[in-house]
Amino acid sequence: MPTVHTGATPPIRPTSGPASREETAAVRERGLARLRLRIPELADAIVVSLRASEPVYSGGSIPPAEAPLWIGHSIDLALDAFRMPSEERAGTLEFPRRLGMRRAQQGVPMSALLRAYHIGGRVICEAFSQWGMEEGLPTAYSTALIDDAWDIVDWHSSAAIAALRMAETELPNRRAGGVLLDALLNGETDPTTAALAARAFSLPEQARYVVVVQRPVEGPAAPLDPASLPGRVHGVPVVWRMHGESAIGIAVIGDVPAAEFGAAIPGREGRRTGVSVAVSGLTELGRARQLAELAVRTITGGGPGLATMDERLPATMLTVRPDLARELELRVLAPVLSLDPAGRDLLLETLGAWLEAEGSATRAAEMLFCHRNTVLNRLRRLEQLTQRSLDNPRHLVEVTLALDAYLLRGGSTYVGGRPPTPPGGLHPPPLR
Template sequence: MERIIEEIREDLDRRIAVAADRLTDRTLTEDPAYAAPLGRAELRGRMHHTLRQAVEGLVRASRGEPVELADARAAGALRAGQGLPLASLRRTYRYGGRLVWQCLTEAVAAHDRAALPRLLAGAGALWDVLDQMADAASEAYHRVGAERGERERERRAALLDALLDGQAAAARSPEALAAAAAQLGLPERGRFAVVVLGSAGPGGGGPGTAGSDGGGPEPDAPRVLWRIRADGETGLAELGHHPLEALRALLAPLPVRAGISPVVGTPAELAGARRLAALALRTAPPAAGPGAAALLDERLPAALVAADPELAARLREVVLGPVLALPPQEARVLLVTLGTWLACQGSTTYAAQRLYCHRNTVSNRLRRLEQLTGRALSDPAHVVELALAHAAVSQRPTSGPPAPPAAAAGGGPTPAGTERRSPRSPG
């Protein structure tokens, strides 16, 4: 093959130059976006070089030498850096290969038609060379694309950190925060909220990756940008026309607890919203699953307790200390009864329905709780103390007799005659 090419070298070079013009014109016509960044002259020079590289690769392959692929890799990296599609690059190699083979056969036929059968053995070698060049360009393209994607994810993560943490210079500059929001495609003013997720259960996971839309929002759901860090997963939601409740529906399928902030109107308020969402998470039901997303505005008393752990501990001790000193099972019964009575808006009848017991049983338990705590459930001030202390017990980590989700619920009473079960928590 090397001998044949050397015999027709001068004619082949002329034909390759003409083929480069044809390939350039075809690319300009069929794929102008691919050609636009270079201009015709530079594009033609690159096409000509690629065709000559294919011929030289064929010569090297016939000698048993490796094909030189540095230029192909450079071309792949360049096109990835320009953000142009890989398909266009591979199409160039495919069309170029046809033209090179055409140039070879025409040059051999013009020089010595009887030598054409000797050329056929090089057809497979030529396509192998072109495949190597295309593969090298593709690998470089994907590598550069992955690096660009990683840099873009890091950039978006940094922008989200600036908005959600309110740190560094951006925290002191509303303009900088507005600029960060704009780069994330968020409006300068709008309806925003922040979601903070708790730990996922075994095999569970959150909805997205750093700075991502979590696979894209549903057609009629808020857009959420997710940020994953060592301390947890946080989402910045652009609500648009959606109610805040839409976030709870969006999170319902996930096996995690969540806290949701109130709605805020500007990027400068997002750092505060994140703190409130984290506070709301501390009031969420202990079990992950549907209903485990807590809206702060629905849990303000519990959030008030959660905001000061030291004061919450004192509240538990002063108000419910005598109850907590009982044997664990006995304390649990009284705490569950108190929580259920509070959730039923002080109705002993409805509390009995939820607890599957007689209303007199509920009354007896509540009287004992009054005796132990020195608080009367007929006194609104005492009920406030008991409700806050109960919230403090419910939020306490594993130690002590915690109350189940039903006890911490804030929903209304269960009407008589309806199914008696623990309601879905409103938060």
């Protein structure tokens, strides 16, 4: 990758290095650990310098809270790259590319982005030099880290600038395409709309698509940093659209099962994730989004979680007709629900654990910290009250769905969970 320059004066880069490979590795790890503890401090120093020298970083086109977050993430990623052989560092370029595209959307000129990377490189190198002096190390140790730091800055800045240039040429089409993509997610099925959106985002019109919905749990949510949304999941690129505090992802999964793709989505504190079944093209994105929204509503408990429609279809059906779900709950579980709360929760908790253990009383007992015979005795008690046998397939389906209906309505979750949020309406709000 070519080296980029902005006029900033980097530290002198001697060519000599430590004599011992083992010593180099040990010093490198100590230095990286020290700088990782200082990431917020270093990011703030870079932001202060940038705002003093580049008006675009202080004039409002970049949200004030965004620059420290993205720069801190860039430093963290650069420190990860130190531990990689040169041939593997290309794997760290996805974020710089996304950063370049983001800055293009914000109207940041190339010179300002270049200066951001060089100020960042200078601050990191000065931190390595300071650490080396504090440790009383020979200069050769810290200068070896400085050499590597500038190589990584060159790689990352070149990737970001290339993405910025490309995004600048594609931006008008992307903005128009984004409106069309939002229309498809809102239920539009016009083939012409799909064709134009496909061209703007380089997406196939016909392919196996899934839609991912990430939304906050009940209550105020922390702002979602777009940088934290994964550009790839399970090796599959994901196009994200923001809708208020929620994020909507579109992915072409090919032959990957939807549930397998969903399982690879990173968990997120304070947010719930739903994944649709696979649909056959862009004109079906609206249906896929609706299914992903329904999948989210099957997550019980008050915290975050992930639900794929492929694995939650029965529970999803209950959210569509809450009146019928309540009727099923009462018809099957009324004798259990009439018990005192402690007795009710004990039986339902045991049933939930037994179902989660796929019918194994031994595994359920381990989950509940009790004896296997205790589990069996509680299940027999439940069978007596409901007059349904768990050995009868039809009865088992009824009992399972009735328990799901109870949990979705707000009943106590099994195995130490918390009360869930009752399901909301069927149709998602339109994207804006």
